[in-house]
Amino acid sequence: MFGLFKKALNKTKEALQTVVGTEKKEKLSKEIIEEALLEADMDYDLVEKIVSKLPDEVSKDKLRKEILWYFDTPNNKIEINDKPYVFLIIGVNGAGKTTTIAKLAHKFKKEGKSVILGAADTFRAAAIEQLSKWAEIVNVPIIKTKHGHDPAAVTYDTIASAKAKGIDIALIDTAGRLHNKINLQNELKKIVNVAKKAYENAPHKVILIIDGTQGSSAINQAKVFKEIIGADGVIITKLDGTAKGGSVFTIANELRLPIYYIGVGEKLDDLVEFNKEEFVNDLLEGLYNG
Numbered sequence: 512m513f514g515l516f517k518k519a520l521n522k523t524k525e526a527l528q529t530v531v532g533t534e535k536k537e538k539l540s541k542e543i544i545e546e547a548l549l550e551a552d553m554d555y556d557l558v559e560k561i562v563s564k565l566p567d568e569v570s571k572d573k574l575r576k577e578i579l580w581y582f583d584t585p586n587n588k589i590e591i592n593d594k595p596y597v598f599l600i601i602g603v604n605g606a607g608k609t610t611t612i613a614k615l616a617h618k619f620k621k622e623g624k625s626v627i628l629g630a631a632d633t634f635r636a637a638a639i640e641q642l643s644k645w646a647e648i649v650n651v652p653i654i655k656t657k658h659g660h661d662p663a664a665v666t667y668d669t670i671a672s673a674k675a676k677g678i679d680i681a682l683i684d685t686a687g688r689l690h691n692k693i694n695l696q697n698e699l700k701k702i703v704n705v706a707k708k709a710y711e712n713a714p715h716k717v718i719l720i721i722d723g724t725q726g727s728s729a730i731n732q733a734k735v736f737k738e739i740i741g742a743d744g745v746i747i748t749k750l751d752g753t754a755k756g757g758s759v760f761t762i763a764n765e766l767r768l769p770i771y772y773i774g775v776g777e778k779l780d781d782l783v784e785f786n787k788e789e790f791v792n793d794l795l796e797g798l799y800n801g
């Protein structure tokens with residue numbers, strides 16, 4: 512069970528070790544803990560809250576309890592309880608939407624479910640091509656249209672096709688950047704309305720993809736998406752590529768949304784279901800070196 516987040520926290524561990532060293536520790540001083548958590552990019556206010564409750568010398572267990580106390584995100588698993596179950600994937604360009612859709616498709620297929628993709632990011636030709644390549648690799652059908660065509664129509668066709676063919680899950684990609692915020696808002700709202708026309712329960716989950724390497728700018732962009740369309744939860748990508756593992760706490764606290772998965776690499780299997788206790792355990796293992 513443990514160690515699931517080791518790959519995600521590899522670089523963060525290295526950053527922590529620049530502060531605490533590499534030998535195993537029973538206790539750490541609260542000053543060192545403060546410095547290490549800030550080094551891992553945990554939000555300053557959060558670090559201050561945690562540290563204010565600590566004695567001078569702190570055991571791993573004590574610190575685990577304090578961090579979990581402030582890590583106020585529910586462990587929400589996605590339960591596929593309808594057919595088709597429709598996911599709308601939103602987020603800025605480059606956050607990892609396309610790769611994450613491929614990883615989700617791969618995961619659901621491994622669980623024996625059928626999947627269809629919808630290429631509703633019609634704003635960029637490359638996005639349609641990229642998703643088509645993934646569909647081929649994962650071996651799932653894809654509904655697509657020409658660059659510039661109506662993304663709501665692609666959404667409708669994807670859901671209608673899932674219904675007609677008895678497909679379990681539809682994963683729909685969306686554009687991350689239009690000409691401006693109003694355009695983006697109008698397009699996403701239209702996609703949601705049309706999804707409901709295709710199937711009244713859709714979309715079952717609107718998932719916001721956040722680039723874990725981007726720090727506070729990613730959080731501000733995520734807030735814009737949450738504000739204009741709403742989201743049920745997030746997936747944080749590229750945690751393997753950053754020493755900012757502490758940003759997971761900031762994202763959870765600022766957005767107040769469940770974290771469903773963490774992206775830990777560019778391969779199809781590099782997607783880990785999030786669990787806050789395990790995540791904190793792995794982070795503390797990095798801090799106390801064991």
Ligand SMILES: Nc1nc2c(ncn2[C@@H]2O[C@H](COP(=O)(O)OP(=O)(O)OP(=O)(O)O)[C@@H](O)[C@H]2O)c(=O)[nH]1
Pocket residue numbers: 603604605606607608609610611637638641687748749750751752773774775776777781
């Ligand atoms: N290391 C690492 N790289 C990732 C992860 N997820 C995505 N990437 C990489 O990040 C880059 C951007 O990912 P895309 O999936 O193309 O991002 P996107 O949001 O769909 O971007 P557009 O297609 O430009 O809208 C690619 O090079 C991916 O391989 C991850 O969890 N870890």
